[in-house]
Amino acid sequence: MKLWTGTTLCIFFVLLFVVGNFILVNKFVYFTKYNISYWQKEFSFSQVAKSKPEHFLSDYELYSIVGYKYWLGQNPMEMHPEVPPLGKYLVGLGIVLFENNSIMNLVLGLACLLFVYLLAKETTESSGVALLSVLLLSVDQLFVEHLTTANIDIPQLLFLLISLWAFNRKNYILASVGMGLMMGTKFYLNGLILMGVYFLYLLIMQEFRPFMLYVLSLPFLVIAYLVTYTYSFYLGTGFWEFIKFQRWLGDWWAGNARVPWGGILEVIFIGKWHTWWDGSKYIPVPNWSVLWPITMIGGIFGLNKKTLLLWLWVLTYLVFLTLTSPFPRYMIAILPFATILALNTLKSINRHAV
Secondary structure, three states, X not given: OOOOOHHHHHHHHHHHHHHHHHHHHOHHHHHOOOOHHHHHHHHHOOOOOXXXXXXXXXXXXXXXXXXXXXXXXXXXXXXXXXXXXXXXXXHHHHHHHHOOOOHHHHHHHHHHHHHHHHHHHHHHOOHHHHHHHHHHHHHOHHHHHHOOOOOOHHHHHHHHHHHHHHHHOOOHHHHHHHHHHHHOOOOHHHHHHHHHHHHHHHHHHOOHHHHHHHHHHXXXXXXXXXXXXXXXXXXXXXXXXXXXXXXXXXXXXXXXXXXXOOHHHHHHXXXXXXXXOOOOEEEEOOOOOOHHHHHHHHHHOOOOOOOHHHHHHHHXXXXXXXXXXXXXXXXXXXXXXXXXXXXXXXXXXXXHHO
16 A cells, blocks of 8 residues: 655655754754753842842743752742743753753654644645645744754643644543643643633534533643642642632733734734833844745635634634734744645645646
């Protein structure tokens, strides 16, 4: 049985070359030893350790040293609590195991590529489209840059992909576990948005039994989210204290800086970012690609019964991002799915042309 065409094999070998070349070019990033003593000292003067810091650490610098400190026994509900702990735990794990703060995102990023392939193959029924989706993501500069930094967007994307892939296969327990881990990585509202997408999908499809099975799986979401705070519970955090903490967490995120409505659309379509610090101004979006608006527009027409779930996620999350203060890196949670949808559009056009 012929599994792959010649074109598909070509895409596969190009993909292997791109990924292999990326790792070779960036090997110094993954083999550079994380200077724990230096960053311990820097942390002591930072915004987390002092009310009047001598200097501010970037998010990626904070995720690294805080994640490492979590493994030393720091309570994630007391140190840098405004960001859930799982992503920082993963960054810190790379430091503990490999003395490097970026290597875990390389591993998790490669896992993301695998699940993009699996999800694309099932929704488009084409190995070629699936491999091309992976290839386009692997050359997107926003995505590949995040493989070399200590960020939490890559872990969140992986758990999102696992959840969508499992839900598409009607494995609702794994879908809920993935969603719970996603909520424990960045901000729980992102997971609740995904839950809304699942309910909307099941209502549109009018599938009563899957609807009930999914509802019955939701306790696993709660368990997975609670697991990310295991050490806090071990230290004596009570249930009501945890509930109050979640309310505080929601208030903290709701109180973040605000910019005019629709900023994410400017990021996508014109490559300009309306910032809110040091005065309101527009700056070029780092690593912007002309493929972003193309895939977003093309993805609109990639809708069919099999791609409905991805289409709903892209649309719903995009609407949410128009109402908040967007960072360009938030696009990581949209781009793989918009790419799959856009390529599915091309596939449909090609089939009808033939």
